[in-house]
Amino acid sequence: MSDKLQPGIHRNIDLNKAGFFRSEKHLVWQLKQLWFVTFAKYQNFKGSDYSFAFLRPTERIQEAFRLEREILVIMLRYDTFDTRILDFVDKLMFEYTNRLDKLCFLLVSNDQNIQEKIKELTLREPESRIIVPYHYDEFFQENTQETIWNRLKEHFYGRDLFSFESPLQNDTYFFGRNEFVHFFYDKYRTGENSGLFGLRKIGKTSVLYALERQLIARDEFSIFIDCQDPSLHKRRWYETIEYIMHRISTKLKSKFNYEIDLETDYSEKNASSSFVSDLKKAYKTLNNKRLLIIFDEIENLTFSLSSTEHWKSGEDYMSFWQTIRSAYQANNYLFSFLISGVNPKIIETGEVNGFDNPIYRMITPKYLNFFNVEQVKEMVSTIGNYMGITYDEEIYTYLTEEFGGHPFLIRQVCSFMHNDLTKSRPTRATKFYYKSKKKIFDKRLVDYIDLIIQVLKNWYPEEYELLEHFALGKANLKTSESDIITEHLIGYNLLEKDNDNYFIKIDIIRDYIKNKTQKVPADISTSDKWKKITEKRGLGEQKLRELIKLNLKLQFGNVKGRIEFLKIIDSSSRRFERLSALNLDEILDGKNEIYLDDLKKFVLQKWNIFEKVFIDKQLFDIYLTLINRHRVDAHAKEINNDDFQAVLIASNWLLEKLNEILK
Structure with missing residues (x-):
């Protein structure tokens, strides 16, 4: 492409032969005053007619917007904008992947509310491409060129494309991870199981979503299981097996209109055989194609780590993974699975409760690295x-x-x-x-660092302790590279080796740990520990009640807010009966039968209301569970220093978040 390209239209383009309406020819005439039009075509897609063109950036466009590849412009003849147009855009982006810019396109529509609708779409789907909307009438005015230019500036310069906090669900802003997607796809194709591990917020779930998109593109099938969802990990192991199979059946129905007559007996005794039977039905329905089961946030189904006791104790863990392993070994053509989490403890621990771990060394862990x-x-x-x-x-x-x-x-x-x-x-x-x-x-960045590091502190304290050791200045500590804890920290990209010494690789994480480290005084008494815990817990609970009450009133009003909150209470209980006689202020005044666990449950259920305050749902769940578990009335008087320090960190975190809002 010439750096001095001037506006115009390619000499081989014939808009009459392309099937363009008179109004659409005028649109192209206006666009070629700023761009160089290289291609134009009319096409019917899923019953709708579209005219589109490719615009090559001219010198002026290049200098202002740094665009290099051709830009798609779509012309909609209809009076109502339909989001099905986005499917057509995806199709064109795929067909012309070597020509078109994948992050943006121009949209000219007859819909009078096109700008408002695109704004709503962007708010609803923040990962959407940059869509620059125009109405047809704007191309028939004296200031058309000024309008085109200003709208480009508004939509390119005004939107923060860096600020995504959730996992990326499409390829638009997905960078630097394709080799991992290909690696896990190859594992699936050869019928092997795999594991993806790494720190929080490093992009593991984004990789898994990208893998699913690749499977869809190749007409292959996967099911994504979010293990941190309480509707999953609150189930017993045999109920979880049935839940997964129902998810598979539901997706087959919604995506392909395939029906599966599922087995009805998923009892403890027969869940394993029913699972295999139903997998075979799914396999046949998919024309003998293997399916992939993806388990994300696997810690929630892992012994000693899960927040749900029957998984944490190892009892359900053993039965669940014995079922998965035996089903796979006897029928590995039916499915394979991928597990994803922070730490590969699940496959590196040989024994659980004195019995062989069913998936010990069944998978070789692969860590998601940082960018170069x-x-x-x-x-x-x-x-x-x-x-x-x-x-x-x-x-x-x-x-x-x-x-x-x-x-x-x-x-x-x-x-x-x-x-x-x-x-x-x-x-x-x-x-x-x-x-x-x-x-x-x-x-x-402190809050984000907190999200990343606190999982280590709560789930993998030995790793955090070693990391803390380095942060406190003992960088010359020598440790065996074969040591599994060190291997994990290197896998996370947190440690780097230099001449047999290990150093924290990221300065901001080193400084964060150094500043956050709290050493418990050796002479502090047990009664003083409990006094401190009770004080912080009480203050945190009081402020959390205030926050919930404030949000309920803002979102629903007094009357409906009261109804919304009482939904978390068992309606058949005496407690519900007593609370139903009270107004919202009385329910949340701290004098009635509302407990910290109720407050936690409500926040988790209405997370969309509280996400901006607490940022990370899983961390909120972990910390509130930790605070609630260590109560004077729930435990013996003795509390060790590690538990005391953990509760202090959780309580301080909660108070910091609440104080930022309730000043």
Whole structure:
């Protein structure tokens, strides 16, 4: 492509032969004043007519928006916008993958409310492509060129494309992980089981979603099981087996309209045989294609780690995985499975409750690594270009070294830069600007670092203890590379080896641990420990009641808010009967039969209301469970220093979150 490309239209394009309406020809005429039109076509897709064209960025477009590939423009003749158009866009993006920019397209519609509808779509689906909407009438005005230009600026420069916090559910903003997707797809194709491990927020679930998309593209089948969902891990092992099979059956029905007559006996005695029988039915329904079962957040079904006692004790763990293993070994053509979590403890522990672990060494763990400088540059520069931001070359190195190449943390820093930099775009983030703001960026990342590290502290205390050792300055500690704890920390990309010594790889994590480390005084008495716990628990519970009451009133009002809250109480209980006679203020005043576990349950059920306060649902669940478990009335008077420190950290976290809102 020439850097000096001027506006115009390719000489071989004949809009009459392409089937364009008169109005659509005028749209193209207006567009070719800013772009170079390279291709135009009319096409019917799923009963709807679409005219579309490819626009090559001219010199002016390139300088303003850093676009290099051709941009798709779709023209909708209909008066009502239908989201089915997005399926057609996906189809074109796939067919012309070597030509079209995958992150954005222009949409010209006859729908009078097209701008509002695209805004709603973007809010509802933050991962959607950049859609620049226009109405037909805007192309028949004196200021059409100004309108086209200003709308481009509004939608490219105004949207924060770095700020995604949830796993990526499409390929639009998916960078640097294709080799992992191909690896796990090859495992599935050869009938092998696999395991994906790594720190929180590193992108494991995004990889799993990408793997599912690849299976769909190849007409193959998978089922995604989110193990942190209480509707899964609150079930007994045989109920979980049945639940998985029902999920498979439901997906076959919704996606392909395939019906499976499932077995009815999923009792403890017969769940295993019913599972195999139903898998065979699914296999035949899928034209003899193997299915893939993906278990994400596997800690929730793991002995000693799950928050649900019958899994944590190892009893249900053993029966569940014995069923999965025996079904697989006898019929490995039917299915394979992939487990994903932080730590491969589930496959590295030889015995559970004195019996052989059914999946011990059944899988070789694969850790999801951080980005290198080239991958950081690809992600940051590509997304930044659409937002009108370019970066000094040194910034890619700083981001890689200072944040270890952790993609989520890097995206958050880039989001901070976008919101801090001048809104007059295009602009440049210089190395001097970055250095001047580094401390502010680090401070804003504390909550995210907390999410990443606290899982180690709560689930894998030996690993956290070793990490803490390094953070406190004992960087010259020598430890055997064969030591499984060290292997895990290296797998997480947290530790790096240099001349037989180990160092924390990410400065911000080292500093966070150093600042957060709380040493319990050796002479503190048991009564003082309980006094401190009771004080913090009481204050946290009081503030949580206030937050819930405030949100209920704002979201539902007094009357409906009271009804919504009482849904968490068993309606057949005497407690429900007593509470039903009270108003909302009375129910949550702390004097009636509402307990911390009730408050936790309500927040989890209404997470969309509280997500901005607590950020991480799983961490909230873990901390509230920990606080509730250590009550004076629930335990003997003795409490060891490790438990005391853990409860303090959980209580302080809860109070910090609540104090930010209830000042």
